[in-house]
Structures are given as C-alpha cells and as structure tokens.
Amino acid sequence: MAAIQTEWTKSSWKNYTALQQPKWPDQQKLDKVLADLAELPPLVFAGEIRTLKEGLAKAVTGDAFLLQGGDCSEDFSKVNATNIRETLKVLLQMAVVLTYAGEKPVIKVGRIAGQFAKPRSSDTENVDGVEIASYRGDMVNTLEPTKEGRKPNPKLMLKGYYLAASTLNLLRAFTRGGYAALTRVQAWNHEFVAQSPMGRSYDRLARQIDQAINFMNTIGVPTDTPQLNQTQFFTSHEALLLGYEEAMTRVDSTSGGCYDCSAHMLWIGERTRQVDGAHVEFLRGVLNPIGIKIGPTSKLDDVKRLIEILNPDNEAGRLTLITRFGKNNIETVLPALLRESKKEGFNIVWSCDPMHANTYTAESGHKTRNYNDILSEISRFFEIHWAEGTIPGGIHLEMTGDNVTECIGGARNIADAELHRRYNTSCDPRLNAEQSLEVAFQIADMIKR
Ligand code: PEP
Numbered sequence: 469m470a471a472i473q474t475e476w477t478k479s480s481w482k483n484y485t486a487l488q489q490p491k492w493p494d495q496q497k498l499d500k501v502l503a504d505l506a507e508l509p510p511l512v513f514a515g516e517i518r519t520l521k522e523g524l525a526k527a528v529t530g531d532a533f534l535l536q537g538g539d540c541s542e543d544f545s546k547v548n549a550t551n552i553r554e555t556l557k558v559l560l561q562m563a564v565v566l567t568y569a570g571e572k573p574v575i576k577v578g579r580i581a582g583q584f585a586k587p588r589s590s591d592t593e594n595v596d597g598v599e600i601a602s603y604r605g606d607m608v609n610t611l612e613p614t615k616e617g618r619k620p621n622p623k624l625m626l627k628g629y630y631l632a633a634s635t636l637n638l639l640r641a642f643t644r645g646g647y648a649a650l651t652r653v654q655a656w657n658h659e660f661v662a663q664s665p666m667g668r669s670y671d672r673l674a675r676q677i678d679q680a681i682n683f684m685n686t687i688g689v690p691t692d693t694p695q696l697n698q699t700q701f702f703t704s705h706e707a708l709l710l711g712y713e714e715a716m717t718r719v720d721s722t723s724g725g726c727y728d729c730s731a732h733m734l735w736i737g738e739r740t741r742q743v744d745g746a747h748v749e750f751l752r753g754v755l756n757p758i759g760i761k762i763g764p765t766s767k768l769d770d771v772k773r774l775i776e777i778l779n780p781d782n783e784a785g786r787l788t789l790i791t792r793f794g795k796n797n798i799e800t801v802l803p804a805l806l807r808e809s810k811k812e813g814f815n816i817v818w819s820c821d822p823m824h825a826n827t828y829t830a831e832s833g834h835k836t837r838n839y840n841d842i843l844s845e846i847s848r849f850f851e852i853h854w855a856e857g858t859i860p861g862g863i864h865l866e867m868t869g870d871n872v873t874e875c876i877g878g879a880r881n882i883a884d885a886e887l888h889r890r891y892n893t894s895c896d897p898r899l900n901a902e903q904s905l906e907v908a909f910q911i912a913d914m915i916k917r
Pocket residue numbers: 540587736737738739761762792824896
C-alpha cells in the first residue's frame with residue numbers, strides 16, 4: 469500500500485486498504501450507480517458546512533455545545549414525516565434544555581438523512597444453522613435474514629440518496645418554516661412524555677421561556693426575528709461507503725476546496741480509523757467537519773497521528789473526537805489523551821458517545837444498554853475534563869423520538885422483560901424520547917455556568 473500523504477484526490481483512497489466495504493457483486497452496476505450519483509445535485513451546500521464548522525470552533529473553547537444524535541441505522545421503511553418530526557422534536561427539546569442551562573448555543577447535528585451504512589464486527593451471521601452475510605445498512609442490503617436479502621445491491625445507494633434528499637427537505641421546512649420557533653417550545657413535548665416527570669420538568673422550563681419572550685414583546689423588543697423563529701439543524705453520518713462519499717464530493721465554487729456534500733459532518737468509525745487506511749485518506753481531503761470515534765483500545769500515538777493527518781493546520785471546528793470508552797474504561801484512557809492533547813495545543817471538540825462501549829446482551833437476548841451506565845460514562849466524561857482543565861464539548865447519542873423499549877432503566881425504569889414490547893431498532897438500541905430528555909436534564913446540571 470502507498471505511504472500516506474501522497475497527493476490527495478477524491479479517489480486517492482483507492483490506493484489504501486478500505487475496510488468494511490460491501491462485496492458488490494457486479495462492478496458494472498456499481499460503476500453506473502456511482503456515475504449517476506456524481507451527476508445528482510449535492511444534498512448540502514458548502515456554505516452550510518462552513519457555518520457548522522464555525523459553530524464547532526466555539527465548542528472547542530466551551531462557547532457552544534454539540535448535540536449529535538439519531539438512529540444507529542436509519543431504516544428506509546421508516547423514513548416518513550412522523551418519524552422525522554418526532555426525532556427533530558426531541559432534539560429541539562434537548563437543545564432548549566441545554567441552551568437554557570448552559571447559556572451557550574447548542575449545535576444540533578442529527579444522525580439523519582444518510583445514516584444508512586453500518587460497519588459490522590463479523591462479515592456473516594448464523595441464522596438457523598445457515599451462515600449468511602451480515603446486514604450492512606439499508607444502503608447496502610436488507611435486514612431480511614436470507615442469502616438473497618443480504619446480497620449487496622448498489623441501487624440501494626441511489627435510493628438512500630433520494631431518501632436523504634426528502635428527509636433534508638422536510639428538516640429544512642420544519643426548522644425554517646416556523647415549526648422550530650421558540651414560541652412553540654411547549655408544543656414539542658411528545659404526548660407520551662408530557663405526563664411523565666421529565667415531561668413536567670420540560671413544561672416548566674417551556675413556560676419560563678414563554679414568559680421571557682412575552683416580556684421582550686411587552687417592552688417592545690422585536691420577537692419576530694429569525695433568532696426566535698428559525699433554527700439551524702445539521703446532518704451527519706458515518707462516512708463508510710467510500711464510493712458513495714466520493715460521488716457526493718464536489719468542488720466548491722467559492723473556495724475552490726472539495727466538500728463531501730452528502731452531509732454537513734461526517735465521522736470515521738471505530739473500525740475504520742486506521743492511520744494508513746482508506747477512510748482516513750478520503751476524509752483528510754474534504755473540508756467538512758470530521759468526527760473520529762475513539763474506543764478503549766486506541767493507542768495514544770495513533771490518535772496523535774490521526775489528528776495531525778486530518779487537521780494539519782490545527783483548524784478549530786475541523787475535528788471532533790468522539791470518545792466511546794465505556795463506563796469502566798473511560799477513567800484509564802481519557803485522562804492521558806486529554807493531557808497529551810493539551811500539551812500539544814490541539815484544537816479539538818471533545819464529544820462523549822456513552823452508547824457504544826456500554827452495550828450488552830440482556831437475558832431476554834436483546835442487545836441493550838442500561839440508562840445508568842450511559843449516565844455514568846457521561847458524568848465521568850465531564851468530571852475528567854474538569855479535573856484536566858479541558859473542555860467537554862459535546863454529546864453523541866443513539867436515540868429516537870419514538871416510544872421504544874430498547875435501553876433499560878430511566879425514569880420509567882424499563883426492565884429487561886419489557887424490551888420485547890417495542891424493540892424496533894434495525895441495529896443498536898436507542899434511548900427513547902423520554903430517556904433522551906432525561907439525559908438532557910442530567911447534562912444541563914453539568915453544563916450550568
Ligand atoms: C455507530 O456510531 O453506530 C458505530 C458503529 O460506532 P463505533 O464506530 O463507535 O463503533
């Protein structure tokens with residue numbers, strides 16, 4: 469394999485080892501789909517991407533907070549107005565809770581409108597004694613546990629593109645067209661959450677915001693401003709399928725730089741962050757904000773190399789390190805990383821993913837996570853940052869606006885035996901709307917000035 473740092477092009481990743489790529493059965497069909505994608509309009513625009521980067525630069529210094537969340541894996545069959553609205557609603561609620569407590573802007577980034585490809589620990593799984601290929605996300609194959617269902621089909625990438633476009637269209641309408649106006653905070657409460665302790669806390673806060681707006685109105689401060697009536701919402705997904713990401717990469721006419729226009733922010737997963745791997749090579753050349761998942765087995769030197777390769781100019785807002793160590797390992801790994809980064813003066817948004825290293829299989833056989841473990845990793849994340857004098861800049865969650873039973877615990881104390889009731893995820897277990905709001909209230913206590 470070529471040594472890293474030869475000249476970057478949007479296809480130079482092909483000279484490196486690309487892990488976790490589907491074994492597409494038909495090269496010609498794949499090439500046709502990628503050529504079609506390359507002709508289609510970008511999903512997001514360079515100007516929006518730059519705005520996100522400016523916001524993230526503020527999260528580096530603690531002057532903003534990153535809230536990133538959504539499905540582990542978006543399901544094509546569930547891309548509809550209700551689900552998009554419910555996910556947006558809970559993210560807006562969480563953002564309000566955090567903004568109010570932290571007195572700083574909250575940057576809202578969905579794992580949405582393109583989170584359709586999944587890395588897997590194993591290439592195959594055993595279904596009733598038959599070994600079949602693993603599910604790799606709706607943009608690659610289907611959940612149907614048959615050999616045929618698991619065959620990669622490049623046309624699914626085109627379908628993913630169109631579904632991402634229609635999701636984005638609705639998100640833009642909701643966030644720009646008045647739905648997200650701060651005068652409507654009370655209306656974002658989900659029916660099934662409203663009567664819970666979390667719902668009531670939220671309602672109290674919403675009333676305070678209403679009062680503040682009414683007060684401004686009364687004394688003549690204009691309240692029909694975009695600051696109150698609109699909000700910015702950004703999209704993100706794991707940049708896993710490099711062919712797709714390459715096809716969505718465009719030269720920006722303003723700056724002359726290359727942007728991956730499939731989403732505002734892209735991240736490199738724990739399984740594909742090799743210093744000399746194709747994912748790192750591809751992402752080093754696009755100008756989007758980039759996240760890197762950092763797990764418990766990461767080596768300090770590798771993380772430093774990644775930072776140097778992906779952000780050679782130490783630009784603030786370019787790089788977010790999404791740590792996912794697990795509640796038992798965060799203590800042993802995070803402090804050294806923070807000390808080294810501080811010593812080097814790296815500009816990093818430190819974000820906590822308290823989900824991925826706290827997963828286990830429940831007695832019922834469901835893959836789950838315990839609310840208390842999630843909270844415990846978040847609390848340790850904040851405490852360690854405080855102790856090291858560094859900035860806890862964000863949170864990365866798998867969550868949904870739906871009333872699912874996928875993670876145990878939380879205010880309603882979902883039990884192992886209840887997981888089967890509404891276990892709807894196609895991949896990892898998500899916090900439901902109430903549990904998500906509860907996390908936001910807990911973080912609110914930690915980010916209060
Ligand atoms: C994910 O975010 O769904 C994921 C697979 O995470 P990680 O790469 O951290 O394991």
